[in-house]
Each structure stands twice: as structure tokens, then as C-alpha cells.
Amino acid sequence: MTDAGATTADQGTLTGGGAPPARAPSKALRSPWTAVIALAVLLVAVYPVLSDDLYYQNMIILSMVFATGAVGLNLITGYAGYVSLGQGAFVGIGAYAVGIGVTKVGGSPWVWIPAAGLLAGALAALLGVVAMRARGHSFVILTIAFLFLVQLLATNWDELTNGTGGITLPIPTWSVDYQFWPFYYALMGLLALSLLASWWVRRNKFGMGLIAIREDEDKAATVGVSTPTYKILAFASSAVFVGMAGGVYGYYISFIDPLGMFNILLSVQIILSLLLGGRATLWGPVLGAFIIEWLNETSNNEFGGGNARLLIFGGLLALVVLFLPRGIIPTANHWIERWRARGQAGLAGERLTGIDLRERTAPPPAAAEVSGAPLLEVKGLERRFGGVHAVDGASFAVPEGSITALIGPNGSGKTTVFNLIGGTMAPQAGEVWFDGQRIDGKPPWRRAHLGLGRTFQITRLFREMTVLENVVAPLREFHLGLLNANAVSGREGGRAEELLDFVGMKKYRDVRASALSYGQQKLVELAQILMLDPKLIMLDEPAGGINPTLIERIGDMIRELNARGTTFLIVEHNMPFVLGLCNPILVLARGQTIASGTPDAVQRDPKVLDAYLGEDFRLEQPVGA
């Protein structure tokens, strides 16, 4: 790669780089950062030409290796929230791929660098498959085990790796006048590419899905995010560029051995770079990597490395977690925002009060035709928790085009039925049929792709995402084109804005979900599942915990959506709301459907009266079924 090529590539990322670094700070913030970043990139780009100080050239080369690693790690740890303590393994894998390729097959090390990236990506994907069923903590353990296992293999598989003897690569053939330039600019190009990838992921639906996984993985699955695929893709792509950088690194230091290449301190350096600079930001990992590598060199030169390096890295890791958990860039942004907002305190709060009830000119639409054919059918559903039969042979059908209610005393199993239909829980017996297909046994995202959307009793928005991002995150169907779709602007973004407009929350599109009131969250959650184009929407207590005006508004929206052909299944305790809106009504008690029919019929049914007021009678609680 030529000097000019690398520079332009880097400037390519730069133009967009200033755009949404972390969580889209206010537009005014972008300009000063862009200038600083542009200057820094320019400085790094021309440095080797202006100065022949090899000490700093070496330091920048190593910084770029770790920066590439940290930018990659950001995909899985920053966006998706899965911590990998073995990311350094991919540096070593890349280096070994180049070393083995050159010594066993031949050719220039440069030829083997793409192969190094592919190998690292493939191994990461494999690891992702192993981790697919495991959650949270197991992933950390797996990445540690992976690092040590690869090191063990490199040590003991003598025929391939030459064991502890290591692999020595040929000395570069270019003129000494060019110093380390080829390494330098190759790494700069790789770093630029990985930044470009990171920037793009933050803007497309794939990235939204990853952040959704970080915020609430179960919820993400119910809005169509096929979590294993997302995680595997994220982990594989987190490894590709660092694998290639590892290849360049191996060639650069020209000696590859298990102890040096799979040293856990490489992983520590990558992790620290990401944490210090700022997770889920574009430039944080790069900033962190340059600081940490400088610290690394300093500890080696001033304090003799070894134990000093461990004390500094270990201590710094603990200190960052304790006192700078968000990292430098988000913390700095936070301070700048606060400084800019001085004297305007309370404005944001003021703006957030009240719900925008859009004036409707059109008369409320007439109810849709109820075809009578069941869209959702549940047969003999059972679910026990220990000795408690939460759902005990429940059977019912939801006619297509209806607004069906599912009512019952607290503890009758309504929410469990929802969880079984939605797929967040597996039934121990029974069948669930949706739109002519048997869906029990399908993962939640497959059900969402088929057209099944649900809300939760206690709203579960992705708290750190903006309202718009929350609505864009759902995935209607799985194909790569849609994952790649721009989430902020373009068709998907436009659709999300329309839906926000429908629920009356358009004004709040850039507000973080955690700043919304409970009622507002309910509206956004509705818009969110509408993004799935659902045939059936299951609402768990849509009227719970919100004011009467909003309840009425939600009722109107349900009628309007129903008039356009969406079927509803609603769990609700607010009887006037249910009786005025729903038909038919299903009554659940002790995990079984004891009655169903029109509101009138159900109200007179003695079994229903008994269930509500008889031996099962319990005090209604505001929330919690």
C-alpha cells in the first residue's frame, strides 16, 4: 500500500468519522472533534516522512496494531456488550498464519496477510458457534479458555508451529531508506478499514441489533433480532482486521513464538485501550491504544517492564473500571455537554413532560372484519415452575382480525402464556400454531419474522438507545441486505419515523429511552413492534400504570391498527378498557382457559365470577401478575 493510498483511505473515514461517534451528541459538538481528529490523523500520516526517529515510528506501529484490535473488540464488547479477554489471541493467530504460510508454503508475507484475517475471522466464528447457547459470563470464560488453548496448541504442535522454538520470518527486502514505512502504512490502512467498518456498523441495522443485545438480549430476540447470528457475525468481524494486523505485526517483529504471541498482556492492552478510550465510540479505542502503548513503552524503558508492566496494567484496569467506567471520550463529551448546557438546566426536563396527543381529523375507523379463522391457536399448553403449574393445559384460539382479550386473576398464568407464545420460554407440553405453522420450538426471532409482535408488562426498551434507534432495531426478516440497511436515514429510518409519528412520539426521536416516562415508553414499545409489520400484536397490560387520557389514546390506536388488519391479543386488568375494546374475551384461571366468548357472555359466566371472586380471589396489585 502506498503512502498516498493509505492517507486517502484514512481521510475517507474521517469525513464520516466525526458524525456519530458515540451516541450522537448534539450536532454542534461535532465540529471541534472533527478538527482535532483530522489534525491527529494528518500528523500520524506524515510523521515517518518528516522524522526518521525509529523509536516513535515503532511506537506508532505498535499503537496501530492495538488500535485495530481495540476497534474490532469494540464491535463485540462495546456494541454487543460481550467482554472478550482473549482478543489478543487473534493477533497471534494472524502472525502464525503469516509465519506458517511463508515458511511452509512460501511467497511474500504480504500475500498471506488477507489469509491471516480470514483465518482469525473463521476461528472467531467457530468460537461464536460454541458460545451461541451460552450467555454473558460463559462467553468471558470461553474467550480465556480459547486464548490458553491456542497457546497450548502453538507450544505443543511442533510440526506446524515449531513449538517454543518459534518461527523466524525473512528480513524485509526493501531499501533501508524506507525504514518501517510499508509496515506503518499497511497498518494505517488496516486501522482505517476497521474504523470504517465500525462507523458503518454503528449506523446500520446490524449495529442497532448489537446494541439491543447489549441492552436486553431477551427483548432483542422478541423483536426479530436473531441473537446468535448477530453475535457470531460481530465476533467474527471483530477478529478479521486484528488478524490481519497481527500478520503485519508478526512480519514486523519477524519472530513468532507462543509466549510472545499469545501473551495475555496483548489482550489486556487491547481491552484497556477500549475501556480507557471509551466503549461504543468510534475513536475511543484508537485514542486508548495510543495512550496505552506509550505507557507500555514507558514502563518497559523506565521501570524495566515485567512486574512493573503488570502492576501498571492491572492497576490501571482496576482504576478505569472503578473511576472512569465510561472511558475518556464519553466522559469528555458528557462534561462538554454539561458545560454547554449551563444556565439552561431544566430545559430538557420541561421538553419531556406531557404526551403529544396528535389531533385526529379522521373519525375513528370501523372495526375490521373478523374472519373467524384462528390466526393463533394454543393447544394443551403446559409449563411448570418447580411444583407450580403456572400454565396447565391452556387451549384457546385467537380469530384473525379480532381484538382478543386474555383476562384472569393474578397468578392465573397470563404472562407465562405470553412468554410461551412469544418464545422467551419453552412449554413442557402442548402446541402453539400461528398462521398455519407450528411455532413452539422456534426461537423468538423466527416467531417475530413470521409476524408475531409482543410488548412486555413492564416496558423493556433498550435504555441507552435513542427513541428512533429503539424503533429501527427490530428486524422483520433475516437477510444480509436488511442488516446492512442504514438505520439512521434511508428507508428503515423513514419507516421508523412514520411509526413514531403514528404513536405521537416523533418529537422525541433523539431522546434516550431511559429519559422517557413510563407511558411514553409504552408508546415507543408499540412503535417498536409495529416495525415488525406484525400480523398479531400481543400486548401485556397496555393500560397498566398510565393515565386515563393515554389509556384512551392507546385504545384508539389499537382500533385503528385493527381496522388496518392487525389482530390483537391483550392481557389487561382494566375491565372497562377490555370490555369496551375486545371481543372475544378469554378467561384464564389456574393455568387453564375456563371461559371464552363475547364480553356480555363472559361477564355472566358463573365460572368466571367464581374465579375472580371465589376461592381464587386475590387483591389486585397495580403491577405484577
Add this chain to the structure above:
Amino acid sequence: MTEFLQALILGLLIGGVYALLAAGLTLIFGVMNVINIAHGAFLILAAFITWSLWRWSGMDPLLAILVVTPAMFVFGWVLYTATIGPIRSGPPAASVLLTFGLALFLEGLMGVIWGNTSHSVRPAYADERFQIGELFLPKAQVFGGLVAIVVLVSLYLVLTRSWLGRAIRASAVNPQGAELVGVNVASVAALTFAVGVASSGAGGAIASVLYPFLPGSHYQWIARLLGIIVLGGMGSLPGAVVGALCLGVAELMTVTYIGPEWATGVPYVFVFVVLLLRPQGILGTRLREDVATA
């Protein structure tokens, strides 16, 4: 057959020591949902303290447990109160990273104090062995295994018979509920962490006789212990015991039939196979995160 029997018995004996060490790790995870990556470093620290005691005073390393365990209890309590306690309510990733940082720091600190060379504690019986028929059982392993079982049983009795044990288990199952019935969950967490670290102290003292160690050995130990609790089911005490015995035997069988250089790989293979086939481990129950909010 003798070879097999020998490997089996030695595996079970070493498994008892692993069980004691893994018990602390799984206890901390079960109660606090914290993977204590520094557990390996704690046990190496205990091994170094045992080494110093043995070197200076000639104290028997297995007797040193009586000193090392309370010392590590205090160390664990202080460390928890100063570092882990404040971020307990934060995201789980934070505590993993924090304990990882602590492990590195401790490794560096031990390197400064004791040097980065291999140490081992060699009491008089270190080279002696019992002979039963055709079997040769090194005395150190037999004593170590038996002492580990005694400590483990006492730990089990504390957890099942004492108020602290009930409070610990209550906090693990339902922190809010425990608060409501008068358990101070925060201080129980500190005590649990201290108990966990103390058990790594006892285990580390025993391990110092069985294996040579240096500050960097903690990686191998934490990998081993993580393999055990993943296999047994994270947070399950009986699971940790089963997992530890399995690992002890599997390691000895690997040494005997495949080659000693591959023995360190056994826990990694455990982790991969378990996560692929049965992510909740042998005795673990699947963590149902979806129910928490439902």
C-alpha cells in the same frame, strides 16, 4: 490396571483440592454473580505466604492453613470492601474486568516480593509415599487431599448449618427477599467474598506442596477452576465438587495415557465441550433471565 487405578486415586485426591478451590469461586459467583478472575492469584498468594512461613519457621504447610486461611479471609474482606463492593450494582462486565485487573496487579506484586522463579514447599514427607499393594501414593498428595476434604466439609457445614450460611444462600436465591427478612445483603456479600477468598487460602496452602508455583501460575489455576465450575454448573457447590473430581481424574488420565504436556489443555476442552453440549453444566440450572422481569 494398576496404572489406571493409580491415576484414578491420585486424580480423586487432587480433585479434592480442586474442589476446595473451586468451591470458593462458585460460591462467589452464586451469591454475587461475579466471576472472580483473581481467584487463581489469591491461591498463588496463599501459596507464597505458606512458602514464607515454611521457610522462616519451618511450619508444616498443611498446618499453616490455620494461619493462612484467616489472613486471606481478612484480605478478601478488605479487598471486597475497597474495590468490588462499590461497583456491585454496575454491569456484570465491570466486575469481571475489575477482578482481572486485580489478578494482574497481584501477579506483579508477587513478582516484586517473591521473584518470578518457581517455588515449591517441600516438607519432610514430600518425597515419601505410601505403598498399598502395587499402588504408590505420594504422602503429600494423600495428606493434601484429606485436609482439603476436611476443610471442604467444614465449609459445607458453615453454609448449611449456620445463620451466615443461610443468609448467604438466601442472598443468592433472592437478594430483595433476603433484605426484607433482615439480612444485610451488602455485608453478607462482603462476608461471602471473604469466605471464598479464605477457602482459596486453605486450598493455596495445600497446592503449594503439590505443585511448584510462580506468580504467573495463576492463569493456569484460574483456567482450571473456571473449567471446573463450568462443568459442574456455575454457582452450584455440589457441581463444583463433581466437576473438580472429574477434572482431577481427567488430568491424571491425560498425563498417564496421552502426555503430560497436554494435561493443561484438559480444562479448556471441558469449557468448550460443556458450553457446546450443556451450557448449564452438570448440576447447574439454567439461568432464567426472562423470568426476572416477567
